[in-house]
Amino acid sequence: MGGAGMSSRPLDSTFAHRTGVIGSVVDGMRRVTRAPFVLLGVWALTLLVSVPLAASLRSMLANHLGRSLAADTAARGVNYDWMQEFGDQATGLGVTFKPTIIGFGAVLDNLSAFMDNTQRPVVIVGAAAVYILLWIFVAGGIIDRYARNRATRAHGFFSACGIFFFRFLRLAAMQWVVYAFLFGFMHGWLFDRLYPRLIHDVNVERTAFFIRVALYLLFGILVAACALAFDYAKVRAVVEDRRSMAGAVGAALGFIQRNYGAAVGLFGVNFLLFAIAVGMYALVAPGAGTSGVSMWIGFVIGQLYIVARLWVKLVFWASETALFQGRLAHAGYVARPEPTWPDSPSAEAI
Amino acid sequence: MSRMPCWCVGAMFIATAASAQSGVPGAIDPPRSPRNANYTISATLDPASRTISGSETIVWRNTTAQATSELQFHLYWNAWQDDMSTFMRERALGNAPAPGTLPRTAGEWGRIDVSSIELKAPAQADLTALQRFIAPDDGNQHDRTVLLVPLPQPIEPGGSATLALVWTAHVPRTVARTGAIGNYFFIAQWFPKLGVLQDDGWNCHQFHAGTEFFSDYGSYDVSLTVPAGWPVGATGVQRERRDNGSNTTTHRYYQDDVHDFAWTTSPDYLERTARFDHPTLPPVDMRLLLQPEHANQAERHFDATRTTLKYYGEWYGAYPYGHITIVDPAYQSGAGGMEYPTLFTAGSRWLAPARVTTPEGVTVHEAGHQFWYGIVGNNEFEDAWMDEGFNTFSTARAVAQVYDPNYLAVRYFGGFVPWVFRDIAISRETDGNRLSGYRRDAKSNVQSTPSYRYFPSTGGSITYNKTALWLNTMERWLGWATLQRIMSTQFARWSFKHPRPRDFFDIVDEVTGRDLRWFFDQTYRSSNVFDYGVQDLKSTKEGDRYRTSVIVRRYGEAILPVDVQVTFRNGERLTEHWDGQDRWRMYTYDRPSQALAAEVDPNRVLLLDVSMTNNSMTLAPQGARAATKWSTAWMAWFEECLLSWAALV
Numbered sequence: 001m002g003g004a005g006m007s008s009r010p011l012d013s014t015f016a017h018r019t020g021v022i023g024s025v026v027d028g029m030r031r032v033t034r035a036p037f038v039l040l041g042v043w044a045l046t047l048l049v050s051v052p053l054a055a056s057l058r059s060m061l062a063n064h065l066g067r068s069l070a071a072d073t074a075a076r077g078v079n080y081d082w083m084q085e086f087g088d089q090a091t092g093l094g095v096t097f098k099p100t101i102i103g104f105g106a107v108l109d110n111l112s113a114f115m116d117n118t119q120r121p122v123v124i125v126g127a128a129a130v131y132i133l134l135w136i137f138v139a140g141g142i143i144d145r146y147a148r149n150r151a152t153r154a155h156g157f158f159s160a161c162g163i164f165f166f167r168f169l170r171l172a173a174m175q176w177v178v179y180a181f182l183f184g185f186m187h188g189w190l191f192d193r194l195y196p197r198l199i200h201d202v203n204v205e206r207t208a209f210f211i212r213v214a215l216y217l218l219f220g221i222l223v224a225a226c227a228l229a230f231d232y233a234k235v236r237a238v239v240e241d242r243r244s245m246a247g248a249v250g251a252a253l254g255f256i257q258r259n260y261g262a263a264v265g266l267f268g269v270n271f272l273l274f275a276i277a278v279g280m281y282a283l284v285a286p287g288a289g290t291s292g293v294s295m296w297i298g299f300v301i302g303q304l305y306i307v308a309r310l311w312v313k314l315v316f317w318a319s320e321t322a323l324f325q326g327r328l329a330h331a332g333y334v335a336r337p338e339p340t341w342p343d344s345p346s347a348e349a350i
Numbered sequence: 351m352s353r354m355p356c357w358c359v360g361a362m363f364i365a366t367a368a369s370a371q372s373g374v375p376g377a378i379d380p381p382r383s384p385r386n387a388n389y390t391i392s393a394t395l396d397p398a399s400r401t402i403s404g405s406e407t408i409v410w411r412n413t414t415a416q417a418t419s420e421l422q423f424h425l426y427w428n429a430w431q432d433d434m435s436t437f438m439r440e441r442a443l444g445n446a447p448a449p450g451t452l453p454r455t456a457g458e459w460g461r462i463d464v465s466s467i468e469l470k471a472p473a474q475a476d477l478t479a480l481q482r483f484i485a486p487d488d489g490n491q492h493d494r495t496v497l498l499v500p501l502p503q504p505i506e507p508g509g510s511a512t513l514a515l516v517w518t519a520h521v522p523r524t525v526a527r528t529g530a531i532g533n534y535f536f537i538a539q540w541f542p543k544l545g546v547l548q549d550d551g552w553n554c555h556q557f558h559a560g561t562e563f564f565s566d567y568g569s570y571d572v573s574l575t576v577p578a579g580w581p582v583g584a585t586g587v588q589r590e591r592r593d594n595g596s597n598t599t600t601h602r603y604y605q606d607d608v609h610d611f612a613w614t615t616s617p618d619y620l621e622r623t624a625r626f627d628h629p630t631l632p633p634v635d636m637r638l639l640l641q642p643e644h645a646n647q648a649e650r651h652f653d654a655t656r657t658t659l660k661y662y663g664e665w666y667g668a669y670p671y672g673h674i675t676i677v678d679p680a681y682q683s684g685a686g687g688m689e690y691p692t693l694f695t696a697g698s699r700w701l702a703p704a705r706v707t708t709p710e711g712v713t714v715h716e717a718g719h720q721f722w723y724g725i726v727g728n729n730e731f732e733d734a735w736m737d738e739g740f741n742t743f744s745t746a747r748a749v750a751q752v753y754d755p756n757y758l759a760v761r762y763f764g765g766f767v768p769w770v771f772r773d774i775a776i777s778r779e780t781d782g783n784r785l786s787g788y789r790r791d792a793k794s795n796v797q798s799t800p801s802y803r804y805f806p807s808t809g810g811s812i813t814y815n816k817t818a819l820w821l822n823t824m825e826r827w828l829g830w831a832t833l834q835r836i837m838s839t840q841f842a843r844w845s846f847k848h849p850r851p852r853d854f855f856d857i858v859d860e861v862t863g864r865d866l867r868w869f870f871d872q873t874y875r876s877s878n879v880f881d882y883g884v885q886d887l888k889s890t891k892e893g894d895r896y897r898t899s900v901i902v903r904r905y906g907e908a909i910l911p912v913d914v915q916v917t918f919r920n921g922e923r924l925t926e927h928w929d930g931q932d933r934w935r936m937y938t939y940d941r942p943s944q945a946l947a948a949e950v951d952p953n954r955v956l957l958l959d960v961s962m963t964n965n966s967m968t969l970a971p972q973g974a975r976a977a978t979k980w981s982t983a984w985m986a987w988f989e990e991c992l993l994s995w996a997a998l999v
Contacts, residue, residue: 050989058981065973067887069947069966074976078773080758084786085963097984099771100760106987108769112762114994124988128995135999172999179998191764196452203532203680205700206643209766216763227998288773288983291975295982302986309993 019326021265025273027326028319031146032311038142038157042310043303045138049131053093053123060094061086075291078102093123104285107278115216117187136172139317140164143238146318147325147334156338160238163336167237171230171245178226186222190215228267229253235321239328241336259327266323270316277312281305375587376604382670383567383607383846386411387544394575394598395537395615400457400521400530406541407470408513410505413566414549417504421511422484422554423464423497424565426539429557430522431461434492436485437526440559440806460522460529464515464542467499471512475502487556487802495557497542515542526559527688527695534680538612538690539563546729546848555731560806562730563610567846570611575600581621583639583675584613585691605671607846608691609727614677620645624652631663635673643700644678647709651676651696653752654713661748662721665834666841669720676713687712689719699761703770706759707749715745726844733851734801734809739817740837746782746818754778779957783822788815789960796877798851819957820873823910826955828862836861872908873958881906882930882950883964889945898945900937904930906960915952918943925952945969 032039064086065071073079083099090097100109113120120128144160145152152160195215199208232252233245242248256263285305286298325333393404412418429437469475483494505511519540522529528538545554546566553564574582578599582588586605593599603613619639626634638651655676659669675693679685686697694716698709707714718741722728728736749756758774761767776782791811795804801813825833839857840849851874858866872878883905889898902914914926914935920943928935928950939945947968951959959965 046989046992049992050985053988054981054985057984058977061980062973062977064963065971065976066963067967067969067971067973068963069949069968070963071972071976072968075972075979080774081777081780081785082963084780085789085961088786088789096988097980099758099774101980101984101987102771102773105760105769105771106983106990108762108767109760109987110990110994112767113991114997116764120991124991127988128992131992132995132999135996139999175998199682200452201532203534203682204641204643205681205766208681209700209764212764212766223998289979291972291979295979299982299986302983302989306986306989306993309990313993313996 019262019323021262021269021323024262024266024319024323024326025269025315027322028146028315028317031149031318031322032314034149035145035151038145039307039311039314042135042138042142042314043307045134046131046306046310049127049134053127057093057097060090061097064089077290078288092121095121096124103287104282107281107285111278115219116191117183132172136168137161137165139168139234140238142314143234143317143321144334144336146314146321147235147239148338152338160336164234164238167243167245167248168234171233171237171248174245174249175226175230178230179223182219182223182226187219190219224267224271228256228263231317231320232256232263232324235317235324238336239321239324239334241334255324255327259323262323262327263320266319267316270312270319273312273315274309277305277308280308375589376606378606378670381607384411384413385568385607386413387566387568387609389541389543389568389570389572389611391541391570391572391611392575393541393572395521395535395577397530397533397535397577402519402521402537402540403517404519404541405514405516408515408544409510410513410544410566411510412505412507412547414547415507416547416549416551417506417509418547418552419501419504420552421499421501421513422545422552423499423542424539424545424554424557424563425462425464425495425497425542426557426563427460427462427519427522427528428494430525431459431494432492434490435495435557436488436490436493437495437557437559439490443559443806454523458523460520460525462517462519462540462542464497464517466514466516468514469501469511470514471510472505473502477501477513485556486554487558490556493556496545496554517542524682524684527683527685529683529685531680531683533618534614534616534683536612536614536677536679536683536685536695538688539610540612543610553729553731555802558731558802558806560804560809561734561802564727564729564731564848565609567607567609567727569604569606570608571602571604572611572613573600573602574613574615576615577617580615580617581619581639582613582615583619583637583677583693585611585675585693587673605692607670608724610691612690612693614639614685614695616680618642618680620648622648622652626656626659628660628663631659631668632670632672634659634669634671636676637673638676638678640678641680641698643681644698644702644709647678647698647702650702650709651678651698651713654696654710655717657710657748657752658714658717658720661751662718662744665744665747666721666838667725667845670725671720674717674720676717678709687716689716689723691724692720694719699768701766701768703759703768705753705756705772706768706770707753707756707776708759710753710756711745711749714748715741718744718748721841725846726841727846727848728844729848729850731802732800734813735797735817736849736851736854738810738813739815739821742814743783743818743821744837746778746822749782750778779822779954783818783957784811784815785819785957787811788819788958792816792879792960793877796875797873798875816873816958820869823955823957824869826953826957832862869910872910876908878907879960880908880910880956880958881961881964882912882956882959883961884948884950884967885934887945887948887967887969889969891944892940895940895942896944898939898941900939900945900948901934902928902937902948902950903934904932905964908958910956912951912956913953915949916945917947917949919946 070082141157141161198211202208229252233248236251237248286301289295289298388409391406393402429435467477477499481499484496484498485493524531545552575598578597582601584603586603589604590602622638624636671692677695679695685695688695696709696713702708722740723737755775758771759768788811791808794808795812797812883903885903886901889896909930911929914928916924949966
């Protein structure tokens with residue numbers, strides 16, 4: 001079975017020497033670069049979820065502005081009075097329309113909300129749930145594509161998506177339990193119970209800030225550790241064609257335990273890529289702009305940043321796949337046979 | 351008299367203020383106030399047990415036309431002895447504790463126990479056993495913030511009484527800008543303090559969550575014993591400092607013509623000094639007690655205080671005391687942004703970017719209270735708007751003179767990390783006067799209701815915001831020169847006195863020469879909202895001319911005359927003066943040019959209008975373009991938001 005799934009593509013002669021952290025990252029980048037449609041696809045996925053809500057918000061804003069002259073200043077720059085007036089009467093999606101959406105403030109707003117576990121409106125949570133479901137669907141196809149490191153075409157990609165969707169749904173249930181514990185209990189315990197006690201008698205803001213940063217680090221490490229385990233569970237599930245997701249998580253933990261330095265180091269380097277993407281955006285993030293050309297320039301810069309973030313996410317998976325494969329006896333190994341149309345399981349399902 | 355030029359009134363006041371400062375620290379000669387409540391206090395702070403042992407001698411004079419057979423004292427700290435006081439019950443109304451708020455432990459509550467009350471004059475009597483608590487506002491039997499002491503014989507009008515009290519206070523963990531955290535102590539409303547006797551009896555309210563204080567003017571001579579080496583900041587000027595040899599130091603502070611005394615001590619304070627000089631205003635020595643983590647912000651504090659002394663001094667009248675103490679409160683002290691005579695707490699952050707008015711905004715505001723609260727001593731229990739509202743308006747005006755532009759900053763990551771939105775300059779008229787907060791709470795209280803009866807969590811929007819907005823509306827409607835004359839007259843006439851609302855309204859009528867009762871009926875005596883708008887604009891060609899019709903509406907209940915302006919494509923502008931009474935009005939025009947836009951209140955005089963977006967209508971609307979622009983910006987934020995969630999997949 002293993003032999004049947006072995007990639008037929010000759011291995012890069014230097015691949016065997018790139019099983020370290022940097023080698024895996026470089027290889028991961030290369031795999032992502034070789035599959036531009038995957039990147040475009042996940043960007044399209046992001047737009048698919050975002051555009052309808054943006055259109056809905058646009059309708060709300062247009063209705064509120066109507067034929068008002070307030071729209072002139074809102075179009076030319078920022079009409080903060082109008083923004084506040086809109087916010088004061090907004091419900092649902094509208095309550096998310098705040099000055100914090102402007103430029104790099106948007107990134108800080110989301111990062112801060114993530115780390116502070118800020119509640120978002122139901123409509124945002126619902127859309128995020130759909131987005132996550134879509135990612136669960138495509139995750140198998142993406143990792144399969146990177147594991148094979150060769151074009152699998154649409155039918156190969158989507159057949160892998162189909163095969164792994166329900167497996168990853170089961171994995172997602174496990175993830176949900178873990179993340180619900182982390183964000184539903186651990187975060188509250190750290191930041192709503194422990195943190196107030198730690199700073200109870202602190203009368204120097206700097207000290208309180210560093211205590212909070214320490215707790216962010218602790219919480220971040222816990223989340224990262226879980227994300228790491230679940231990433232490798234997905235990688236092992238795809239590469240080794242595992243059906244048991246509990247088994248995949250156990251195997252992932254075993255892999256991480258045996259390759260602790262490399263796995264953690266790789267995660268760190270990938271996180272650094274994330275930080276670089278965010279840092280670059282901080283330098284070029286557009287302001288409010290006008291409604292003319294600068295709006296579209298701002299839009300393009302914003303979308304380039306989103307694509308960069310997606311690229312980093314894909315590099316995470318691709319490099320982890322590369323590391324895992326590189327640490328196997330047979331580098332580039334993929335257990336499951338490459339699907340061939342019309343014999344693919346998805347075709348059979350039809 | 352009312353027509354006297356304001357510069358002349360100001361010059362006279364300045365001359366008076368300058369001459370009033372005698373050579374003795376804290377003394378003012380001749381007296382500026384009635385000085386009918388004079389306190390000599392001796393207090394010792396034990397930081398370890400967080401107790402203050404104090405004794406005080408009060409010399410009080412009945413300045414009313416009625417005799418009184420009792421005295422009423424405020425014991426504010428008893429509001430924090432448990433959660434059954436009126437203060438704590440009101441605080442819980444509509445205000446769920448923030449996540450992570452820890453319940454107070456037994457040692458963190460505060461209280462004040464009066465162990466002895468003796469009448470020394472006109473007769474000798476021990477009144478200790480006669481003291482009892484009353485709850486004049488709500489009958490709450492658990493509230494112990496007002497102490498009644500019967501007198502053996504009435505004090506007649508013009509008569510005096512001398513009392514000696516001994517008391518012990520337990521310093522609470524900081525609450526309502528008072529108390530201790532770590533080795534930071536801010537001690538305010540801390541001693542048994544007489545209420546104000548008025549012709550209709552004692553005005554001595556319980557401590558309420560939403561309001562502040564009221565007391566008579568007098569001289570304070572206060573000796574404070576604290577650990578050696580701990581700097582002290584206090585109302586007045588230090589007259590004497592004595593090392594006691596027991597690792598304690600006694601600081602004696604003195605001040606005439608003030609109505610309260612607050613102090614602070616902490617071993618961590620950095621002390622800085624500077625001076626305010628002005629061509630026509632008296633100089634003021636400024637002393638700043640600064641947190642070490644804000645060491646680089648000293649000049650920002652001084653600069654903001656100078657801004658206040660300059661502009662408030664030029665607009666209203668001179669600051670008469672010659673010295674002022676700025677206290678930069680410790681983190682989590684909850685003491686930030688509070689006024690006391692000749693001393694105030696500002697409030698800054700460790701990360702305080704430039705062009706954002708922290709700490710400047712709060713510093714200007716609290717320094718401004720020296721004028722509206724300190725010098726003009728209105729009743730903050732009942733008419734808080736007379737100082738908070740006047741001062742919010744004045745703060746915004748002063749900040750706009752010096753710190754324009756300043757930008758919106760939002761704090762992230764637990765509120766620690768600021769990000770400045772340089773696209774969003776803060777507007778004096780709307781942001782400085784806090785229109786958004788008013789809009790949310792506009793109908794929550796009728797402003798003429800006594801302030802302590804406002805709903806606690808929304809009262810501030812009426813006290814601060816609504817007043818500032820109608821004052822700014824008056825400025826735009828009557829002109830700054832007129833409003834400045836109104837406010838400087840109020841300041842001159844009611845310095846070191848207790849004005850009531852009608853006193854201000856009388857001055858408005860006097861200065862403007864008009865009966866403006868109707869304006870205050872709409873604003874002060876009502877919770878109705880203003881909302882004028884353009885309902886429709888049509889401009890169609892009929893022959894070689896355009897027939898234009900504009901329908902304007904009064905959507906809100908409140909009424910104020912407004913202008914209606916119609917702009918035509920050829921640049922022609924027509925302005926109508928609408929009395930604003932009817933629910934709607936239509937204007938029609940027959941012009942050679944098509945109309946472009948119509949606006950109600952085009953100059954935005956009526957800052958209380960809760961919806962400005964509907965005030966205009968154009969035939970060349972940009973709403974779609976603006977909505978597209980902002981929805982694309984929002985989309986980038988939303989995609990980013992999705993990615994942060996997707997990180998967990």
